[in-house]
Structures are given as structure tokens and as C-alpha cells.
Amino acid sequence: MKSIIFRTVAPFLAGLMMLFSIFVLLRGHNEPGGGFIGGLIAVSALAIYGIAHGVETVRRAIFFHPMAIAGAGLFAATVAGLVSIFARVPFMTGLWIYPSVLGVEVPLSTVMLFDTGVYLVVVGAISSIALSLEERGGA
Amino acid sequence: MAVSTPAPVDLSAALMLDPASAVEWLVVLPVAWCLAVGALLVMLRRWSGLQPAIALASLTVLVLIDVALLDHVARNGPTTMVMGRWLPPFGIAFTVDLTGALFALVAALVALAAGIFSLADINDSGRRYGFYPLLMLLMAGVSGAFLTGDIFNLYVWFEVLLISSFGLLVLGSERGQIDGTVKYGFLNLVATTLFLVATGFLYAVFGTLNMADIARKADDLRVNAPLMTLVGLYVLAFGMKAAAFPLNFWLPASYHTPRVVVSALFAGLLTKVGIYALIRVTVMLFPIEREELSFVLALVGALTMMVGVLGALAQTDFRRILGYLVVSGIGSMLAGIAIGGPGGIGGAIFYALHSMLVMTGLYFASGIAMRLGADSSIATLAGLYRKHAGFAALTLMLCFAVSGLPPFSGFWPKVMLVKAAIDIGAWWLAAALLLVGFFTMIATGRLFLLAYWRDSAIPQAADGPARLSAAALGPLAALTLLALALGLYPEPLLAMIQSAAAGLAEPSAYLNSVFPAGGPQ
Numbered sequence: 183m184k185s186i187i188f189r190t191v192a193p194f195l196a197g198l199m200m201l202f203s204i205f206v207l208l209r210g211h212n213e214p215g216g217g218f219i220g221g222l223i224a225v226s227a228l229a230i231y232g233i234a235h236g237v238e239t240v241r242r243a244i245f246f247h248p249m250a251i252a253g254a255g256l257f258a259a260t261v262a263g264l265v266s267i268f269a270r271v272p273f274m275t276g277l278w279i280y281p282s283v284l285g286v287e288v289p290l291s292t293v294m295l296f297d298t299g300v301y302l303v304v305v306g307a308i309s310s311i312a313l314s315l316e317e318r319g320g321a
Numbered sequence: 322m323a324v325s326t327p328a329p330v331d332l333s334a335a336l337m338l339d340p341a342s343a344v345e346w347l348v349v350l351p352v353a354w355c356l357a358v359g360a361l362l363v364m365l366r367r368w369s370g371l372q373p374a375i376a377l378a379s380l381t382v383l384v385l386i387d388v389a390l391l392d393h394v395a396r397n398g399p400t401t402m403v404m405g406r407w408l409p410p411f412g413i414a415f416t417v418d419l420t421g422a423l424f425a426l427v428a429a430l431v432a433l434a435a436g437i438f439s440l441a442d443i444n445d446s447g448r449r450y451g452f453y454p455l456l457m458l459l460m461a462g463v464s465g466a467f468l469t470g471d472i473f474n475l476y477v478w479f480e481v482l483l484i485s486s487f488g489l490l491v492l493g494s495e496r497g498q499i500d501g502t503v504k505y506g507f508l509n510l511v512a513t514t515l516f517l518v519a520t521g522f523l524y525a526v527f528g529t530l531n532m533a534d535i536a537r538k539a540d541d542l543r544v545n546a547p548l549m550t551l552v553g554l555y556v557l558a559f560g561m562k563a564a565a566f567p568l569n570f571w572l573p574a575s576y577h578t579p580r581v582v583v584s585a586l587f588a589g590l591l592t593k594v595g596i597y598a599l600i601r602v603t604v605m606l607f608p609i610e611r612e613e614l615s616f617v618l619a620l621v622g623a624l625t626m627m628v629g630v631l632g633a634l635a636q637t638d639f640r641r642i643l644g645y646l647v648v649s650g651i652g653s654m655l656a657g658i659a660i661g662g663p664g665g666i667g668g669a670i671f672y673a674l675h676s677m678l679v680m681t682g683l684y685f686a687s688g689i690a691m692r693l694g695a696d697s698s699i700a701t702l703a704g705l706y707r708k709h710a711g712f713a714a715l716t717l718m719l720c721f722a723v724s725g726l727p728p729f730s731g732f733w734p735k736v737m738l739v740k741a742a743i744d745i746g747a748w749w750l751a752a753a754l755l756l757v758g759f760f761t762m763i764a765t766g767r768l769f770l771l772a773y774w775r776d777s778a779i780p781q782a783a784d785g786p787a788r789l790s791a792a793a794l795g796p797l798a799a800l801t802l803l804a805l806a807l808g809l810y811p812e813p814l815l816a817m818i819q820s821a822a823a824g825l826a827e828p829s830a831y832l833n834s835v836f837p838a839g840g841p842q
Contacts, residue, residue, distance in 0.1 A: 253363025253454070260357040270340035273349045273415075274404040 192234030199227035207301050208294075217297035221304025228305075229312045237317045240309075248313065252306025259299030262292040336406045347390045348402040348415045351383060351425060351464040352478075359457030369448040373440055376453040380433040383460065387426040394422045395817060399824070399834040401470060409835050410531035416470030418831050419821035420670060424597050425467040427674045430803070431589040431681045432460050434796035435582050438685050441793040442582040443492075450492050452580075459485035459586070466594050470835060473520055473530045475598060476513070479562075483509055486591060489583045490575065501575035508571040512561035519554035526551065533835035536606050536828050543609065552610040555602045556618070563595030565655055566625040569648045573632060576647070577640035577697075581688030584640060588647045589681035593673050596654045603658060604666055604825045611661060618659035619750050626652030626757040633764040637700045639687040642768055643680065646723060649757060650676040656750055657738050664741030667822040671814070672734035675807065679722045679731065682800035686716040689793050690772060699768055704777040708787040712794065713773045715801045720765035722804045725758040730807035733815065 203223035210216025232240040244251070266275040276293040332338060358379040362372055394400055394417055403412035417425075436456065443452045462482025469475050490502040520530070526546045527535055539548065564572040572592070576584050603611040603618075611618075629649025636642045650672065657669025687697075689712060694702040706713040722729035735758060742751035807814060824830055 247366065249451075250364045250366060253360045253366075256360035257357060257364065260353055260360060264353055264357070266341075267346060272337065272341045272345070272402050272404060272406050273353065275406045 189234050192230055196227040196231040199223055199230070203227065203301075207297060210297060211291075211293060217300030218304055221301040222308065224301070224305045225308040225312055228309050229316070232313060232316050237313050240313060244309070248306045248310035250306070252303045252310070255299040255302025255304075255306060257299070258302065259296050262296035262299060265292050265295075335408060335411075337403060337408055337412075341402065344393050344397075345400060345402045347386060347393055348400055348417050348468060349404075350386050351390070351429070351468060352415075352461050354379065354383060354386060355457050355461035355464060359454050359461060362454035362457060363451070366449065366451065366454075369445055372448055372453040373436070376456060377433070377436050379457065380429065380436045380460070383464075384426070384429045384433050387422070387429045387464075390417060391419075391422040391426050394419055399831045401834045410529045410534040413474050414470040414531055414533070414835055415468050415474075416533065416831060416835055417468050418824050418828075418834075419817055420597070420600065420825060421467045423670070423674060423817060423821060424593070425464050427677050428463050428467065428590055428593075429460070431677050431800075432456065432463075432586065434681060434685075434800055435586045435589070437792055438585065438688070438796045439582045441790050442580055442688060447492055447580065451488065452492060455485045455488040455492075456586070459489065459590070463590050463594060467597060470532050470831075471530050472523065472532055472535065472602075475601075476516055476520055479513060479516065479594070479598075482591070482594065483513065486587065489586070490579045492580055492583060495578070498578045501578035504571050505575035508561065508568070512558050512568075515554060515558035515561070519551060519558060522554065523551055531835065532601070532606060533828070533832045537832055537836075539607060548607060548610055549613060552603060552607045552614065556599065556614060559595045559599040559602070560621065560655075561595075563592045563599065563651050563655075564625075564648050565621050565651055566628050566648075569625060569628065569651075572648055573636075573641055573644035576644040577638055581640075581684060581691070584643075585681045585684030585688070588643065588684050589677045592647060592651055593677050596651065596658075596669070596673050599655075600658060600666065600669060600825065604661070605828050605831070608661075608826070611658070615659045615661060618655055619747065622652045622655030622657075622659055623750060623753040624652070625649070625655060626753060628652075630757050630760040630764060634760065634767070637698045639690060639697050639699055639702065639768070639772065640684070642699070642764065643683050643687055646683070646761065646764070647676070647680050649761065650680065650723070652757070653735070653738060653754060656742070656754060657734075660738070660741045660745060660747065660750070662741060662745070663819060663822045663826065664737050664744065666825060667815075667818045668734045668737035668741055670821060671737060671818050672731075674814075674818075675722070675730040675734055675804070678800050678807075679719055679729075679804050682719045682797055682804065683716075683723060685793070685797040685800070686712070686719060689789060689797065690716075692793075693787055693789075694772070699771045702772040703775045705773040707776070709789055710786075712789060712797070713769075715794075715797055716773065717769055718801050718805060720769055722801075722808070724762040724765055726762070728805065728808040730804040730811075732808055733811045 203220045206215040206223060207217055207220030228240050263274040266277060269277055276291055278289060278291045280287050280289050365371060399416055399418040401414050401416040403409050403414045405412055459482050462478045462485060465478035466475055469478060487506055490505060491498050524530055527538055529535060561568040576587060626649050629645045629652055632645035633642045636645060654669045654672050657665045690705055691697045693705055693708050696702045722731045725731040725735035739751045739754050
């Protein structure tokens with residue numbers, strides 16, 4: 183897109199949205215948010231960046247092929263379910279650990295891994311669609 | 322976040338506190354394994370040379386898992402695992418009984434055969450389009466549908482397998498494929514929507530989606546709830562998926578367009594998932610409504626058989642003929658469901674398992690025939706017998722099997738169905754079954770006579786014996802031998818099918834597995 187205002191603002195906007203999407207993802211366990219909505223916000227960031235600076239730039243920036251990102255997400259989600267085999271509890275049971283990092287207790291769980299997987303599936307699948315649509319549409 | 326509670330909460334009211342045993346994991350492992358491998362293959366898209374090796378190895382593992390599962394279920398009865406430790410009916414239950422385990426095992430065998438055949442059929446561009454990841458995700462959906470014990474979850478697995486099947490259908494993006502996919506996709510989406518509507522309706526009536534819970538509550542609700550409407554909707558939705566008359570036209574219109582191995586997979590798996598769901602819902606959940614609907618089901622079954630086999634007689638394209646034969650087989654299974662009782666349901670299950678193996682094999686044969694003869698129409702295809710006698714012999718055996726002639730696997734289910742039909746006095750249904758068997762013989766005989774036995778009109782230099790790769794011939798031979806083995810020695814399978822049918826008719830073991838010792842009422 184030609185508009186210089188848009189081109190200047192887009193990187194900041196995209197970066198901010200990315201950050202916000204991760205915030206929404208992590209917030210999702212107990213409050214509104216989560217992997218799906220976080221993923222959609224992240225894809226909007228990529229789409230905006232793509233409109234401003236071209237799809238090729240976005241593809242370079244995310245490094246992996248979008249479908250590979252989606253595959254990684256699906257894999258993470260499945261693994262999150264399988265971890266419970268070691269705790270002798272049924273598939274998909276939420277397991278928590280509370281490691282202490284620099285004196286701060288950080289709750290980590292398989293639920294979060296699952297949600298991150300959802301986030302990656304959404305980012306991968308929807309950005310794959312969005313980027314190829316932008317490629318066809320943007321002459 | 323962990324909130325400290327003053328008094329300890331009684332978790333046993335909501336959670337399963339006993340540790341899960343290793344065998345229970347067999348129940349979810351087929352699905353989780355296929356999903357994980359599928360995801361891995363999506364990530365490894367670029368390594369197209371590596372994909373077949375990983376996929377074949379993991380399909381072999383899938384077969385082994387399913388064998389272990391079947392063995393466990395045959396010894397110990399239905400087994401349940403509930404996701405996330407929540408007690409049923411709130412947690413999503415995966416419950417496997419003999420019916421589900423048998424279907425899952427045969428589906429895995431078909432997928433493994435297709436995986437091997439794909440080495441000869443899917444080229445590098447097909448690999449980069451993602452044939453193997455889609456195959457694994459399709460198997461995740463199919464296995465999930467056979468193993469789940471929750472009706473909404475069944476819907477989800479239908480969606481998973483449907484989405485993967487769209488991907489497999491358009492592999493190659495040719496014009497004809499897109500045409501076939503649109504027909505297939507549209508009809509299946511309508512069926513899926515009907516399924517979802519019915520499930521929403523069911524949830525409103527029952528307040529539960531767990532199949533065991535529905536089965537035990539149906540008797541109390543039958544007085545007030547519109548269960549006939551509900552079952553009617555399910556029969557329509559699953560009948561559409563299974564390609565029952567008059568909703569069968571999408572199948573022959575789409576199954577001849579994709580790659581041969583994809584057609585073979587679909588013929589073996591997809592319509593049978595519809596039949597399985599129909600058996601599960603009508604026989605186990607709503608047996609009285611099935612009784613009420615039995616005449617309609619029998620009529621639909623008879624018409625499906627007839628329309629299928631007459632379509633097969635009218636066609637000239639090899640794969641279209643097979644598409645109509647798939648439809649005709651669905652008719653026999655519907656007839657079995659309509660007849661009911663151990664003979665009818667057992668016959669339907671046996672017929673479905675036989676049809677999965679044999680139809681997949683016949684589609685493989687059509688692919689090899691098209692490669693040998695460079696044509697797909699039996700009007701011009703000729704002299705295949707001269708080119709490869711062994712291949713012709715295998716095809717002939719499959720033709721006998723699909724027509725229901727001894728000593729092949731198609732014989733026993735047909736015997737069971739005809740006997741069950743005569744036992745309940747439905748002589749016209751028995752006559753239809755026998756007549757369709759006769760017509761199938763004519764249709765496959767015509768196929769064999771024209772494409773294999775007839776000498777080509779114009780003798781060509783390439784008419785001499787041809788060589789076939791092991792990847793193409795191996796799976797065909799394996800499926801044919803399996804059909805032969807099941808025909809010669811059906812006892813173990815028959816015994817298992819009898820107890821599977823009994824378990825569906827009297828699901829107390831299934832209920833006990835989900836709600837041990839009565840459970841919460």
C-alpha cells in the first residue's frame with residue numbers, strides 16, 4: 183500500500199498486536215482470552231504488516247512456512263494430552279508444575295501447552311489463508 | 322491459579338481418582354498417535370522423500386495398536402477412558418466395544434494397504450501437496466469415530482475426516498477433481514449439518530451427549546420425548562454419509578476423479594463410518610425406534626442395492642462401476658440393520674468389514690488396470706489377462722468376493738443376511754439380496770470379460786506380458802488373500818461379530834464400562 187502514514191505505523195502496530203496476542207493467550211486460562219482469540223490477533227498483525235510491506239516480507243519474517251507452524255501447534259496440543267501418561271491419569275488431564283524463577287513462582291501446565299498449540303494452529307492456518315489471499319489480491 | 326481452600330474438597334464426586342492403567346491408554350492411542358504423526362508430517366512438508374517412510378512405519382504401528390486393542394476388548398469387554406479425569410457424563414468418554422475395535426482394526430489395515438499402494442501411485446507433487454499428512458489425519462478422524470463414546474465427539478471426528486478427505490480429493494487440482502469435490506463437499510456438509518441439528522435436538526431432550534448415558538435414559542424419556550423425529554434425522558444424516566438411496570448420487574459422481582489410492586481409501590473407509598454411526602445410534606441407543614423404522618430402512622436398503630447394481634451394469638468407466646458397487650454394498654448393510662437381531666446386525670457388520678477390504682482391493686485393481694491399459698473405460702480396455710495373468714487372477718477373486726460367491730469373504734455375510742431375512746419372514750428382502758448378488762456377478766463378469774479376457778482389437782507391440790511393481794501388486798494381493806482367508810476360515814471373526822452384535826443389542830457391558838457399579842444417576 184502506498185500511504186506513507188500506514189507504512190510507517192504498520193511495524194509498530196504489528197509488533198504491539200503480536201505482544202497483545204501473547205498477553206491474551208496467557209491470560210486465557212482464568213479470564214477471557216486464550217489460544218484461539220490470541221491466534222486471531224496475531225494473524226491480524228501479520229496481515230497488517232503484509233498489506234503495508236508486502237507478503238514476501240511477512241513470509242521472511244515468520245521464517246517457517248505457515249502450515250509448518252500449524253503442524254507444530256497440533257503436535258504441541260497432542261503432546262500436551264499425552265504427557266498425562268507419565269502421571270498415571272487419563273488422556274488430556276491438566277497437570278501443573280510451579281517452578282520458581284528468580285524467586286517468582288511461575289505456574290506452568292499442560293493446559294497452557296495445549297492452549298499454545300491452539301494458538302499456533304490458528305496462527306499457521308489462518309495466516310496461510312490470509313497471506314495467499316493477499317498475494318492474489320495485491321497487484 | 323491455585324487457590325488455597327480452607328476445607329479439602331471431595332474430589333471423588335467429580336473426578337476419577339484411581340490411576341489410569343496402561344491398557345486404558347489403548348483406547349485413545351490410535352487417535353492420539355495419528356494426530357501426532359500427522360502433525361509431524363505437516364511440519365516435515367519439505368522432506369517429501371522422508372514422508373512415505375514415516376507414514377508407513379506409523380500406519381504399521383497403528384495396526385499393531387488396533388490389534389492390541391481388539392485383543393484387550395475381546396478378552397475383557399468394553400473399555401472406557403474419560404478425558405481429563407472428569408467423571409462421565411461430563412468428561413468426554415472414549416468407549417470401545419467389539420464393534421468399534423473391529424472396525425478400527427480393519428480401517429487401519431485398509432490404510433496401511435493404501436499407504437503401500439501410494440508408493441506406486443502418489444508422485445512427488447502429490448507428496449508435496451500433503452498426501453501423507455492428510456492420510457494420517459484422515460485416520461485420526463476415522464479411528465476417533467469408531468472409538469468415541471460421545472455423540473458430539475463423533476460429530477467432531479466426522480468433521481476431522483471430512484476436512485482431510487476434501488484435501489485428498491483435490492490432490493492435484495485438476496478440473497474434474499474440483500467438480501467432484503464440490504458435489505462431494507456440498508452433500509456432505511448438508512449431511513453434517515443435519516447431524517449437528519439432530520445432536521443439538523438430542524442434547525435438548527436428554528441433557529447429555531454420552532452414548533451410554535443416552536442409552537440408559539431413553540426408556541424413561543420415550544413417553545414424552547419426540548425420539549422418532551430424532552432418530553429419523555440421524556438416519557437421514559448418516560444415510561446421506563453412507564450414500565443410501567435416494568441420496569447416493571454424490572458417490573459415483575466424485576469417487577472416480579481423485580488419485581486411485583484416494584478412491585480406494587474412501588471406498589473402504591468413509592461410507593462405512595456412516596454405516597457404523599447408523600448401527601451405533603439405531604441399534605444401541607434407540608432400538609425401539611429402529612424397530613419402528615425397520616420397514617423404511619429395509620425399503621431404502623433394497624432400493625440402494627438395486628440402484629447400485631443397475632448403475633454398475635450401465636457404466637463403462639472402471640472406477641464408476643466400482644462406485645456403484647460400493648453403493649450396492651451399502652444397501653445390503655442397511656438391509657441388515659433393518660432386519661435387526663443378531664443375524665441382521667452381525668451380517669451388516671460382517672458385510673461392512675468385508676466391503677472395506679474388498680472394495681479397496683478392487684479400486685487398487687482399477688488403478689493397475691488403468692496403468693496397464695492406459696485407459697479407464699472397459700469399452701476400450703482389453704487384453705489385461707495377457708499382460709499380467711497374476712493380476713487378472715487377483716481381480717477375478719475380488720470380483721467373486723464382491724458378488725458374494727464362496728469361498729470368499731462376501732459369502733458369509735450374505736448367508737447371514739438372507740437367513741435372517743427369511744427368519745423374520747421378509748421373503749422379498751431375501752429375494753432382493755439374492756437377486757442383487759446375481760446382478761453383481763453379471764456386472765463384475767462383464768467387467769472381467771471385456772477388460773481382461775477380450776483380446777485387444779488392434780494387436781500392439783506392448784501387448785506382451787507387463788511387469789508390475791511390488792508396491793502396486795503387494796497390497797492388492799494382501800487384501801485378496803485376506804478376503805480369501807476370511808471366506809475359508811470365518812469362525813474366529815464370526816464368533817467376534819456375534820458377540821459384537823449381542824453387545825450392541827444388550828449394551829449392559831458397555832454401560833457398566835462407562836458407569837461402573839451404577840455410577841451417578
